[in-house]
Amino acid sequence: MSEPKILLYYAFAPIADPEAVRLWQRELCTSLGLRGRIIVSPHGINGTVGGELDACKQYLRRTREYGPFAGLEVKWSTGTGFVSEAERAGSGAGAASAGSDAGSSNTEAISAGAPGASGASGASQRPLHSGRGLAGKRRPAPWKQIVDFPKLSVKVRDELVAFGTASELRVDATGVVGGGVHLSPAAVNELVAARGDEVVFFDGRNAYEAAIGRFKGAVVPEVATTHGFIGEIERGAFDELKHRPVVTYCTGGIRCEVLSAAMLERGFTEVYQIDGGIVRYGEAFGNDGLWEGSLAVFDGRESMDFAPGAAVVGRCAVCDAPSNRLVNCADPACRARFVACETHAGERCHEHGGSADASPAAVARAVSG
Ligand SMILES: [Zn+2]
Ligand SMILES: [Zn+2]
Structure with missing residues (x-):
């Protein structure tokens, strides 16, 4: 029995050749029937892809075999369903779009990095660094394709999240250098219990996301896109928070990896971020913690609640x-x-x-x- 699953993940680590990683990731996803969006940058990888449960497991195992992605931060969720055989025969859209940028020039990079690659399916593709063979489950192609994403898109960008701070962001093998202190969901509550109203929650998302759910008493910056944060910070909109404990938060944590570093760089003195973001916090505490309302998500669901009876804010x-x-x-x-x-x-x-x-x-x- 196969289940439709969606992975949401990121890793910050220096990537010497993002284009080679892009080609490898596209081959890997195509060979496993995965669809979704992946961004590769010199700072790491950020993606959400979906497909069959076994395909997702293989994808994670192979991706983590590449050293810089060994610490991939992953969240699983359940997808809506699979594209029917009839639809698939009719359109072939997934496979066609997945292969649409296949003719680009960097084939030598991937063949040099992954000498085990062979066969049209790409099923024997190896991670760039790995000397080990991959003994993944042999499955008859094709894998089923998930309905939650229309196609596969794998791109190289300057930034994983577009704060406009690519030139100042530093990453090493352990992740972002100089970012906010990571707190587990329980540690967030402990901080608030210990420091009370001194603690400020700072919403690292676009304002419309905060409109339906946020931490109690959170500061919600007036930004329409991630790009707007740095301007707001630099014009002094949050100067009065610079000497207070600030807990940044976003959906899954990736935006705060970058935002918290940018805030510390700009004079904030005590900045935290939540491990796994709102998703992990909500999984831990549902409607009974410091979170209120619904969580905006980026697939067909639009928003989700952590438990029935979420506050309508x-x-x-x-x-x-x-x-x-x-x-x-x-x-x-x-x-x-x-x-x-x-x-x-x-x-x-x-x-x-x-x-x-x-x-x-x-x-x-x-x-x-
Ligand atoms: Zn409009
Ligand atoms: Zn109305």
């Missing part, structure tokens, strides 16, 4: 009614997301002629009000 961007439903602006070209009640779920943002205020400032007003 969001406010409709049109009528202010309580809601934790996140929607996309009804203009198909718009990427704005905002909270909407049942009635206003099909609304457009102000920029697109609608009455939904999708601005970060509106979220901040709703949070503080």
